[in-house]
Amino acid sequence: MHPSNSFQDTKIPLVHGTGAIPAVGFGTLIRDPVAAKEAVKVALEAGFRHLDCAELYRNEDVVGHAMREAFEAGTVQRKDLFVTTKLWNNNHRPERVSPALEASLGRLQLDYLDCYLIHTPFAFQPGDEQYPNDEHGQPIYDSGVTLMETWRAMERLVDEGKCRSIGLSDIRLEKVKEIVAAARIKPAVVQVECHPYLPEWELLEFCQQHGIVLLAFAPLGHGMEPKITDDPLINAIARRVDKTPAQVALAWAVQRGSALLTTSTNPDRIRQNFDISPLPDDAMQEIRNGIATSVRFNAVVETGVPGFVPQVG
Numbered sequence: 527m528h529p530s531n532s533f534q535d536t537k538i539p540l541v542h543g544t545g546a547i548p549a550v551g552f553g554t555l556i557r558d559p560v561a562a563k564e565a566v567k568v569a570l571e572a573g574f575r576h577l578d579c580a581e582l583y584r585n586e587d588v589v590g591h592a593m594r595e596a597f598e599a600g601t602v603q604r605k606d607l608f609v610t611t612k613l614w615n616n617n618h619r620p621e622r623v624s625p626a627l628e629a630s631l632g633r634l635q636l637d638y639l640d641c642y643l644i645h646t647p648f649a650f651q652p653g654d655e656q657y658p659n660d661e662h663g664q665p666i667y668d669s670g671v672t673l674m675e676t677w678r679a680m681e682r683l684v685d686e687g688k689c690r691s692i693g694l695s696d697i698r699l700e701k702v703k704e705i706v707a708a709a710r711i712k713p714a715v716v717q718v719e720c721h722p723y724l725p726e727w728e729l730l731e732f733c734q735q736h737g738i739v740l741l742a743f744a745p746l747g748h749g750m751e752p753k754i755t756d757d758p759l760i761n762a763i764a765r766r767v768d769k770t771p772a773q774v775a776l777a778w779a780v781q782r783g784s785a786l787l788t789t790s791t792n793p794d795r796i797r798q799n800f801d802i803s804p805l806p807d808d809a810m811q812e813i814r815n816g817i818a819t820s821v822r823f824n825a826v827v828e829t830g831v832p833g834f835v836p837q838v839g
Contacts, residue, residue: 533780533802534573541737543641543691543714547608549780550800551576553743553787555834559588561791566592570601572797578717578743578787579634580612580645581626582656582835586633594635609634610641610715612695613680615830616656618649618671623679627688639689641715642680646696647673648830657837665831673701674708681711691715693738696826699729706736717741720784721754722775722813723821730784740784746772748834750823759816763809770798777802778813 537546552569554577556562562585566577570592579589593609596602611634617626627642649668651658658666680692693715694702702716716733720726720742733740747754754760755771764771779786781804788799824833831837 533777533804534800536780538739538783538785540691540714540739542712545608545640545690547641547715547739547741547785548574548576549785550574550776550802551578551608551610551741551785551787552796553578553789554585554589555580555583555789556585556791557836558791559585562588563592565789565791565796567596567601568793568796569800570596570607572800574796574800575602575606576608576610576785576787578610578741579630581614581617581630582612582645582832586611586630590633590635604636608640609636610643611639612643612645613676614645614656615648615650616652616654616658618644618668618673618676619652620671620675620679622652623676624683624686624688627683631688638687641691641693642683642689643693643695643715643717644673644676644680646826646830646832647694647701649673649676650830657831665829667830673705677705677709681709684711693717693741696824696830696832698827699732702729702732702738706738712736713738715739715741715785717743717787718827719744719822719824720779720786721745721747722757722760722778722817723747723752723754723819724823725782725814730782734783742779742784742786744823744834745779745786745788746775747821748823752819752821757817757819759812763805763812767803767805767809769803772799773802774805774809777805778810781805781810 536549691714
């Protein structure tokens with residue numbers, strides 16, 4: 527699945543879509559628009575060919591400008607880039623799905639998406655507010671639509687050629703099973719928080735059995751405590767293989783068969799996160815058997831409210 531000395535060119539074929547997804551992707555959840563644009567340009571220059579976006583991040587236009595400049599500079603061609611974005615919770619009603627995608631395409635300055643994800647399985651009250659809250663500050667959910675109804679609308683987008691694959695995000699295995707069982711077009715990608723402290727082995731196994739790519743976000747734990755990059759075992763392996771702890775954790779993700787998203791605004795860190803290589807088999811076993819810490823850093827799977835994204839009305 528990968529060259530012997532690097533994961534930089536690793537691609538995972540999409541069984542339920544078109545083409546293949548680059549295993550090492552760049553996430554665009556960067557709050558400052560100037561920093562976001564520069565980070566995307568650096569990532570593309572470093573070799574990243576997989577960009578992960580979302581309507582919720584409110585910076586698709588910034589990513590679109592960065593991609594356009596990279597296309598015009600000859601850094602990369604559109605056909606060589608894999609671009610994902612996501613349908614937000616307030617657009618789950620079937621009649622809102624296609625307009626939401628069209629709006630994202632306009633901001634991204636693209637004619638099609640490589641993958642479109644349902645950002646979370648939770649439907650919020652439809653409207654212009656991304657976070658419709660009640661008087662107690664709690665999300666107002668939409669009981670008038672099911673996840674399957676939203677999925678049917680997603681399937682129609684593939685039929686119309688607006689996106690080449692569809693998938694799910696911030697979701698538990700039980701819900702994935704429901705969609706897989708009933709879907710006409712199966713999910714190509716399932717994006718979830720995943721790292722050595724939350725390995726999601728059961729979900730990974732199910733995805734691999736059904737030809738679904740597991741895409742890990744926060745593969746380094748989003749820098750939160752307890753820090754994965756401070757883990758003694760990962761640090762010991764890093765010293766042994768002459769890599770950074772971050773490079774070890776990222777390599778672990780690809781080597782076990784998943785794709786990953788890494789985000790940074792530091793040019794050196796961006797390039798370093800792309801420069802990952804296979805680990806020895808014994809190191810993979812040590813990480814699987816020797817890490818007892820178990821942490822979920824983002825509670826989005828419980829509420830549909832991401833823990834890493836600042837709320838704007």
